[in-house]
Amino acid sequence: MALASMSEIFERMARNGQEFWEVVLADDMDERQVSREASMAKMLTTWQAMQDAADSYTGRKRSVSGLVGGDGMKMRQYTFRGCAMTGGYVSEVIAEALSMAESNACMRRIVAAPTAGACGVLPAVLLPLCKYEELTQHQLLEALYVAAGIGSIIAYKASIAGASGGCQAEIGTASAMAAGALVALRGGEGEQIGHAVAMALKNLMGLVCDPVAGLVEVPCVKRNVIGAVNAVSAADMALAGIESRIPVDEVIDAMGEVGRRMPVEFRETALGGLAATPTGERLKRELTAKREKQ
Numbered sequence: 001m002a003l004a005s006m007s008e009i010f011e012r013m014a015r016n017g018q019e020f021w022e023v024v025l026a027d028d029m030d031e032r033q034v035s036r037e038a039s040m041a042k043m044l045t046t047w048q049a050m051q052d053a054a055d056s057y058t059g060r061k062r063s064v065s066g067l068v069g070g071d072g073m074k075m076r077q078y079t080f081r082g083c084a085m086t087g088g089y090v091s092e093v094i095a096e097a098l099s100m101a102e103s104n105a106c107m108r109r110i111v112a113a114p115t116a117g118a119c120g121v122l123p124a125v126l127l128p129l130c131k132y133e134e135l136t137q138h139q140l141l142e143a144l145y146v147a148a149g150i151g152s153i154i155a156y157k158a159s160i161a162g163a164s165g166g167c168q169a170e171i172g173t174a175s176a177m178a179a180g181a182l183v184a185l186r187g188g189e190g191e192q193i194g195h196a197v198a199m200a201l202k203n204l205m206g207l208v209c210d211p212v213a214g215l216v217e218v219p220c221v222k223r224n225v226i227g228a229v230n231a232v233s234a235a236d237m238a239l240a241g242i243e244s245r246i247p248v249d250e251v252i253d254a255m256g257e258v259g260r261r262m263p264v265e266f267r268e269t270a271l272g273g274l275a276a277t278p279t280g281e282r283l284k285r286e287l288t289a290k291r292e293k294q
């Protein structure tokens, strides 16, 4: 990985007169020794896989444990009845984040962005936007390169895995990727992408990884919602000219440090947080007994 920091991207943008996404594209071509066409074809496949996963969601499937499934559809029906306080784009973001994360829990095909547990965040902000704005395929690919670059840098400087950095590293990173992609789609400057990433990460810093019964279901599915809605608010703040007082690379470093110092109980071991509540323990016992009977 040649890109080691957000500052490096900003420097390359200034030096080569490139946009954020072009720096990431050039890095991918260099890293994997592929042509521009090959790199973009692979990104298009990723985008199509996200669309396919969204299109094939019906709300009827339940996870093997039975803990999750159907909430994406419930949210859509609630919005359709005109009850949602958010409404419009944000309501659809919530429904899409639930649907995609449920699809992962129900073993359906999704795109890990950056991980399977956080797969709902990025498509949740991008797919509904296509209904509200006329976006070209090229614009969406550019946004995906921006997201990919942000994810790679966070993986390099800190962590993107709940097992090593807590949920802040997984949902937090997905949220930062989505925030940066939204700013790029709306024509924001590189610096605004940086501020959106910083704000998205800061707002989820310290979030622990505590999956009930060790399954990527509770609280994971609903945490995709907060990651997506947080991304929308961070992108809007950045586009409004609001800045993060702490520079983005320092925020990423701080997230990494928080993750390294996080007790092991809060790093996907299912020994703390929600997993260790009386209900979390009971669900674990019930699911274990059910598995043993099968």
Ligand code: SF4
Residues within 6 Å of the ligand: 117, 118, 161, 162, 163, 166, 167, 168, 170, 171, 208, 209, 210, 211, 215, 216, 217, 219, 220, 221, 223, 268
């Ligand atoms: S709680 Fe853990 S397993 Fe669930 S989404 Fe967050 S990081 Fe992933």
